[in-house]
Amino acid sequence: MGELSVTCxxxxxxxxxxxxxxxxxxxxxVRTAATICRGHNSIVRVDQDIEDRRLSFFVAGxxxxxxxxxxxxSWSFDxxxxxxxxxxxxxxxxxxLLLSLAGMGTIRAQAANEAVENVRGLLALExxxxxxxxxxxxxxxxxxxxx
Numbered sequence: 729m730g731e732l733s734v735t736c737x738x739x740x741x742x743x744x745x746x747x748x749x750x751x752x753x754x755x756x757x758v759r760t761a762a763t764i765c766r767g768h769n770s771i772v773r774v775d776q777d778i779e780d781r782r783l784s785f786f787v788a789g790x791x792x793x794x795x796x797x798x799x800x801x802s803w804s805f806d807x808x809x810x811x812x813x814x815x816x817x818x819x820x821x822x823x824x825l826l827l828s829l830a831g832m833g834t835i836r837a838q839a840a841n842e843a844v845e846n847v848r849g850l851l852a853l854e855x856x857x858x859x860x861x862x863x864x865x866x867x868x869x870x871x872x873x874x875x
Contacts (some may be wrong), residue, residue: 731841733820738854742807742815
């Protein structure tokens with residue numbers, strides 16, 4: 729069994745982060761990209777959805793040569809409300825020994841890539857969320873607010 733975890737903090741309320749992650753795996757554009765890049769779209773199963781605390785997923789592994797499903801991997805997002813609309817997010821990936829062997833040692837690198845991409849996604853969420861908050865707080869004609 730292998731495992732990898734990384735923690736980051738974003739200036740976004742926990743509920744917004746959880747809603748974003750909850751919807752991102754079902755987003756049609758993501759599913760289309762997965763099909764184009766991988767030749768198939770894996771079915772992502774929600775394992776746990778605990779409001780403001782944890783969101784975890786599982787997907788069965790798929791052998792690229794035989795197209796048979798193998799033991800899979802799971803990943804989770806654990807949330808910590810840090811106050812002031814900040815959320816700590818711990819992203820963890822876990823996979824079986826069988827998947828490690830079938831992946832010929834590449835699974836940890838794949839998990840690392842996924843973790844980094846999830847951090848990038850959270851940073852993009854933070855930028856968009858905070859740009860929207862700033863935009864909605866601007867009042868036309870109010871000196872110092874860009875109006």
